[in-house]
Structure formats: C-alpha cells, structure tokens
Amino acid sequence: MKRKLGISIYPEKSTVEKDKEYIEKAHKYGFSKIFTCLLSVDKPIEIIKKEFIEIIDFADKLGMEVILDISPAVFDKLNISYNDLSFFKELGAAGIRLDLGFDGLKEAQLTYDKTDLKIELNMSNDIDYLNNILSYTPNKDNLIGSHNFYPQKYTGLEYGYFLRCSRRFKEKGIRTSAFISSQAASFGPWSINDGLCTLEMHRNLPAAVQAKHLWATGLIDDVVIGNAYASEEELKALGELNPYLLELDVELENGISDVEKKILFQENHLRRGDISEYMIRSTEVRKRYTGADIPARNYDSQKIGDIVIGNNEFGKYKGETQVVIKDMPADSRKNRAGKVIEEELFLLSFIGPWINFKFKEKK
Incomplete structure (x- = not known):
C-alpha cells in the first residue's frame, strides 16, 4: 500500500486563489491528498458548490485526491439523502469522511453508492465500530480510515490509545491516516488553533519528525498536515522523507x-x-x-x-x-x-x- 502525504485546506477561512497556490506548492513536493471540511462551512449551498468545485477541479488536474469531512448534520443542513451521494461527487471529491458514525449498516451501504466514493471512517475510537461495519459486508475497497485532529492543546490522543485504535484498522487491511501539525500554519476549521495534530506528543515537534514517527509505527499509511498553511520549508522537508525507511x-x-x-x-x-x-x-x-x-x-x-x-x-x-x-x-x-x-x-x-x-x- 503506497504511503501518501496530504495537506488540509479550509475555503471558508481563505480564498480560492490562496488555496490553489498552496495546493500547487504541495503538489510540487510530492503531496497527493487533500483534506477539507464541510462541517464548519456556513454559506448558501450554491456558493459552497461553486467554490469547492473550482478548488477540487484544480486539485484533480494535478492528480490529488480530495476527501470531504462531513457529519449527519451536514446531510440535514444541505438537504442531502443518505441514499444518494451525488452532491459530493458533483463537487469532485474522491471520498467523504464521516466525522460522526451512523449505525454500521449505513456505513456499509454507503460503500456501494453509485458514486463509488471512498468512505473514510473516524479511527479515534477504541470500540468495536469497525467490526460492526464489517459485519454488514461493505465494499472494503471503498472503506478507509482517518484519525481525528485536536485543535486544543493537551487534548490530542495518548500514544497507547492511538496504537490500539490504529491496530483495529490496520489488522483488517484498511488504509489508515493521521494528522500532523505545521509549526508555521495559523488556522484550521475552528477558532481555536493550538495546532492540528492527532497525537498530543507531536504538538510542538517539527512536522517532519511527526511524520517519521507515524510511519515508523507501521500503522499509518497517509500523513496529512491538519492546519494551514504549512511553510514551503516544511513541505519540502516532508517531501524529501522516505515513507518506508527511517532516516x-x-x-x-x-x-x-x-x-x-x-x-x-x-x-x-x-x-x-x-x-x-x-x-x-x-x-x-x-x-x-x-x-x-x-x-x-x-x-x-x-x-x-x-x-x-x-x-x-x-x-x-x-x-x-x-x-x-x-x-x-x-x-x-x-x-x-x-x-x-x-x-x-x-x-x-x-x-x-x-x-x-x-x-x-x-x-
């Protein structure tokens, strides 16, 4: 399973032009994944579609896949049916991340949606959530996992807990990802921004060291910078890492x-x-x-x-x-x-x- 680097963008906190510039810079250093969030967007649906389509189309032409973070509230807010994910496909997304889960059966059914979108599950729960979904025979090719990030300092995951949560997914052959924090970035989806990492122990470490650690565990495939915008020095340092060999x-x-x-x-x-x-x-x-x-x-x-x-x-x-x-x-x-x-x-x-x-x- 090829390991990837990713960035995060928050269109409601920036401009389309700045996001494109950041995406292009990250692509130059080998990044191939983008996380973005619909949870905090508070605009009319027409404006949301216009902005996201333009940004995602730009990323898609560079070969970068975009995952949209959503929750059940987003379905209600945008009047979207769980039985039709075409809205997210129209935006150009490669997949959707379920910040909050459903009942297991619903997640499994979403993997068979006609849009063929990837369904990304929240990994930061040490419960039998994944096995529940697998019991409903989902299309595993469309099932991936991602940890949360934590904007407030001292609230990130404890390392032992992180390992237990990650093993649940890795042992089932599910692609995994986690977030690291840029030391140069200034914003995320929420007003609090003490960094946007998964592991609390990473919060004040250089971005490249955080990535080395996640890959060294053997439990994380994709490493995504949670906050925006990382510096070019950070992007370059991350792009020069060998994801498979500790340097x-x-x-x-x-x-x-x-x-x-x-x-x-x-x-x-x-x-x-x-x-x-x-x-x-x-x-x-x-x-x-x-x-x-x-x-x-x-x-x-x-x-x-x-x-x-x-x-x-x-x-x-x-x-x-x-x-x-x-x-x-x-x-x-x-x-x-x-x-x-x-x-x-x-x-x-x-x-x-x-x-x-x-x-x-x-x-």
Whole structure:
C-alpha cells in the first residue's frame, strides 16, 4: 500500500486563489491528498458548490485526491439523502469522511453508492465500530480510515490509545491516516488553533519528525498536515522523507573524516538481529571498509544518541557503525562521528532487529 502525504485546506477561512497556490506548492513536493471540511462551512449551498468545485477541479488536474469531512448534520443542513451521494461527487471529491458514525449498516451501504466514493471512517475510537461495519459486508475497497485532529492543546490522543485504535484498522487491511501539525500554519476549521495534530506528543515537534514517527509505527499509511498553511520549508522537508525507511537527522562531530561521512550518509544501515541493550549495531557496513583509513580520535563518553564508528584500532570491527541507546564509558577503538538530534532520540526505539535505517546530515 503506497504511503501518501496530504495537506488540509479550509475555503471558508481563505480564498480560492490562496488555496490553489498552496495546493500547487504541495503538489510540487510530492503531496497527493487533500483534506477539507464541510462541517464548519456556513454559506448558501450554491456558493459552497461553486467554490469547492473550482478548488477540487484544480486539485484533480494535478492528480490529488480530495476527501470531504462531513457529519449527519451536514446531510440535514444541505438537504442531502443518505441514499444518494451525488452532491459530493458533483463537487469532485474522491471520498467523504464521516466525522460522526451512523449505525454500521449505513456505513456499509454507503460503500456501494453509485458514486463509488471512498468512505473514510473516524479511527479515534477504541470500540468495536469497525467490526460492526464489517459485519454488514461493505465494499472494503471503498472503506478507509482517518484519525481525528485536536485543535486544543493537551487534548490530542495518548500514544497507547492511538496504537490500539490504529491496530483495529490496520489488522483488517484498511488504509489508515493521521494528522500532523505545521509549526508555521495559523488556522484550521475552528477558532481555536493550538495546532492540528492527532497525537498530543507531536504538538510542538517539527512536522517532519511527526511524520517519521507515524510511519515508523507501521500503522499509518497517509500523513496529512491538519492546519494551514504549512511553510514551503516544511513541505519540502516532508517531501524529501522516505515513507518506508527511517532516516535520522544527525549533527556531525567536529573533525569527522570524509570516510566516516561516507559510512554515515552513503550507506543503508541494518540493525543486527541479535540485539544489544546498549547499542544499535550496523555490522554489514564494516565489510566494505576493511581497507579504509580511519584514524582514532578521542572523546569522553558514549551517550544516548551518539553515533560511533570503529577506527583503525578496532581490528575486524573497523568501520562498524553503532548508535548508543544506553550510556557507556568511552572506548578508544571507536570514533564519535555525530549525534542523533534531540527531537528524534525517541525514534531510536523503532529500530528493532533487522530494521533498515539511514542517517541524514542536519542542515
């Protein structure tokens, strides 16, 4: 299942021109999904249709799918029948997100609507909601899931709860998504905007770190920026991520050699399967540097997040690359080459046995 990046737009809080500019910029950096909201729109139906059709048509021509967030109240407000989703198809949407659910049978029936729209379910509930829907034999190809976002600080999901909710969907083979928060964006659908993330622990982290974490869990397919507008720097950083391989940002040690830089940044690293509690060992890489010259450099200790490389004094272990996960005394046979940045230290726990990972120099 190909993983995607997405943005969010709120036409009632901006202009069509600004939304188009943002969509085009995101597309340039590889984004392919758009979330937008009908819950907070308070305009006549004719104006809603005109604005949304123009924006969604623009996105569609760029190959970006648009999901509309709705609730039962939206059906009533716009006088739309549950048995006919053609209004949303006329807008050009690829799918609708049900912010509030129905009774299970209704969700299942919606997946067979003649419009063939994707029906996106709210994942942020640790109840048997999904199994109830599946018991009514929906068209699973038209069923996807998305977590909520939380505009008020300290109200985002607790991590353990998030994992339980996400597993319910992932274990059933349903496509999943969650929201991250831009640190540059200024608005969302509601007046309160302390960021728009799914996980509370993400609220003040850089957007790229949030995305790395969601993908590292293996439970989230699509990562969507909840608030608008993210900066071009954020869009670029997210677009450069590998959705399938964890890349850790590294601050380099002074005096590091070109050979050590090559080992760090031009190699894919693989953690050994027989793991140590003190370090993540990338041992395959040393086979390619048996003839390299790696002079020894002194350092004081090995702290969590330090990246060390075996030097000329380390015999057959020369070139072996290790990431410290538990403090240790210094070892003169190793050179400290750099350190995983503070914001990403928690990601080290996702590098388990036989997990591939990479390093990237922090700019």
